[in-house]
Amino acid sequence: MLENIKAVLFDLDGTLVDSMWVWRQIDLDYLGKRHLQMPKSLQKDIEGMSMRETACFFQKQFGITDDIDTMMA
DSSP: OOTTOOOOOOOTBTTTBOOHHHHHHHHHHHHHHTTOOOOTTHHHHHTTOOHHHHHHHHHHHHOOOSOHHHHHO
């Protein structure tokens, strides 16, 4: 049955392992280091965005001047 399978993909983020709290904490830490408050709606606002899209959102929403690659690192 499995003899022709070469790879298996798992969607762990929210499916097999609840890791969504990690992303919220990353946002809290990132904004906290810049003395910015995290709005209650932030998680809903960025839901479904890629990391790059989220970085662009943070630049616009919070006036962050770091370049996108620095923010994502």
